[in-house]
Amino acid sequence: MQGFPSYSMPNPGVAEHAAIVSCVGLAADCAPFYIPDGGVLVPAATGEMPAHQIHTPGSGLPQGIVMAASSTGLIVPQHMAEEATRKREMRLMKNREAAKACRLRRKEYIRCLEGQNTMLVMENRQLKQELAAYRTLYSHGANSRYSNIPKM
């Protein structure tokens, strides 16, 4: 991990008790923020810029970006953190829709395979019946040219 912002708590880490984490950098618009008991400051998967979010055990819900960082380690102004949050939300929203579409496609594909399977099972059954009928038709004693066809 690199390019993390500078703040008053070692990063990333668990706050044993509720903690107020404040920026150490010079940015005037970076307000201190609150980490609840047991909360963990983790890198956020923004994909666009380094950032942090708070993860609290027991809450599976995503947390908003609380702090963004530049590659130089300096605190990024709040509007950039908001931009990172906005981009993250856009990405999550798009992925949500993509996942729905993907599941639909997969369901449709499975339905299609099941349909094919049903058809093939029926066709196989019919072919076996036809074969049995031909056997009966052409079997005239042990010398029949079809008598050595293995039974199914």
Next chain:
DNA sequence: ATGGACTAACGTCAAAGTCG
């Protein structure tokens, strides 16, 4: 009524794939 097993749907993440 209740608790456990099971299933379907969902959201998110991460990795792989695709495209300009």
Next chain:
DNA sequence: CGACTTTGACGTTAGTCCAT
């Protein structure tokens, strides 16, 4: 090569069924 898309994996939640 970076942005974007697709998809497998995983955890969560809600609904249903069934035994107790």
